[in-house]
Amino acid sequence: MNTIQDKLLLISHCRGIRAAKLRRLYQIDHSFSLLQSLKSSEYLSLGLITPSYYSTFSEDFSSLKLSAIRANLEKHGTHFLTILDPLYPDLLKEIPDPPLFLFCKGNLQLFQHPESLGVAGARQSTPYGREALDKILIPLIKRGFVIVSGLAEGIDTAAHAVCIVNGGRTIAVLGGGFQHIYPFSNRALANEIGRHHLLISEYAPHIKPQKWHFPERNRLISGLGNGTLIAEAKQRSGSLITAQYAMEQGRDVFAIPGRILDCTSDGTNELIKDGAKLVMTAEDILEEFYGIGLKASGTAKE
Incomplete structure (x- = not known):
C-alpha cells in the first residue's frame, strides 16, 4: 500500500x-x-x-x-473517490465532517455543478407534498439545478423522479452499499440514477444499511447542496435532522408550508417558525441564493 x-x-x-x-x-x-x-x-x-x-x-x-x-x-462500474481526489466535491470539503471517501456510480462531473439543492421530506408523503414539490423543483430543474436526495420512499423518490422526467440531473445518497439498495422497491430507480445521473455512498458495496447510517447519510444530502429544501416532515423526523445539518454547515434551509391540521406539516411549519425560508415558488429559492427571481435572472431554460 x-x-x-x-x-x-x-x-x-x-x-x-x-x-x-x-x-x-x-x-x-x-x-x-x-x-x-x-x-x-x-x-x-x-x-x-x-x-x-x-x-x-x-x-x-x-x-x-x-x-x-x-x-x-x-x-460493477464503481468509482472510489477520496477526499484527496480532484473530482471530490468542494461543497463536502466545507462541512465539519466530510467523508474521507465515497463510492460512486455515474457522472462524477455532477459534483462540480455550481447550482445544487438538497431535498428531504416525509416517507409517508401526501399528494399535496408531491404536487408542491413539483411546482417548486421543475423551474429549478429547467434552470439547470442538480437535485440531491436520499432515495427514500415518499418525497425523496418524488424529487429524483421529477428530475428524470423533466430532463434534469440528480444525485442519490444511499444509507448502505450498492449491493443493498433500500428500499428494495427503488432498485430500478437506483439503477437508472447510477447509469445516467450519480449514485453515491460512503459505505462499501457489500455493507447493509443500518439505522445509524441514515442520520450520517443526511449530512451529505445537505452538504452537497447550496441549500436544502424540506417538503413535508413530521416532528422529530429524519428530514429535520437534515435541516439541522444544513444549518450547522452554514447552508440555507427552505421549507414548504402546510396545513396546520396535517402531521406531515408539523415539522416544516416549525422550521419556518424557527427561521427557515418559507417557500411557495422557485423564485423564493433563487431570491435567497442570488437576490433574483427566475424571470429577472433571464437564465431560465425553456
Whole structure:
C-alpha cells in the first residue's frame, strides 16, 4: 500500500472501525502510517476501536487484498473517490465532517455543478407534498439545478423522479452499499440514477444499511447542496435532522408550508417558525441564493 488512497480503499472494507472514528484518525495522522504500527492498547486509548472489534479489524486489515477489491469495483462500474481526489466535491470539503471517501456510480462531473439543492421530506408523503414539490423543483430543474436526495420512499423518490422526467440531473445518497439498495422497491430507480445521473455512498458495496447510517447519510444530502429544501416532515423526523445539518454547515434551509391540521406539516411549519425560508415558488429559492427571481435572472431554460 503505497498511497493514502490505497489505505483508505482497504480500510473501507474492514469491519470494526466506524467512519467517524476513521475521520478522527485522519485528523491525527493524515498518512495513516499509524495503522500499521499501533498496538492494540494504543488503538483503544485513542478511542478508535473498541476491544470487541479490534481483532476483527486487525484480521481484515491484514488479510484483505487490494487487487481483489479493485477488481470487484471495476466489474460493477464503481468509482472510489477520496477526499484527496480532484473530482471530490468542494461543497463536502466545507462541512465539519466530510467523508474521507465515497463510492460512486455515474457522472462524477455532477459534483462540480455550481447550482445544487438538497431535498428531504416525509416517507409517508401526501399528494399535496408531491404536487408542491413539483411546482417548486421543475423551474429549478429547467434552470439547470442538480437535485440531491436520499432515495427514500415518499418525497425523496418524488424529487429524483421529477428530475428524470423533466430532463434534469440528480444525485442519490444511499444509507448502505450498492449491493443493498433500500428500499428494495427503488432498485430500478437506483439503477437508472447510477447509469445516467450519480449514485453515491460512503459505505462499501457489500455493507447493509443500518439505522445509524441514515442520520450520517443526511449530512451529505445537505452538504452537497447550496441549500436544502424540506417538503413535508413530521416532528422529530429524519428530514429535520437534515435541516439541522444544513444549518450547522452554514447552508440555507427552505421549507414548504402546510396545513396546520396535517402531521406531515408539523415539522416544516416549525422550521419556518424557527427561521427557515418559507417557500411557495422557485423564485423564493433563487431570491435567497442570488437576490433574483427566475424571470429577472433571464437564465431560465425553456
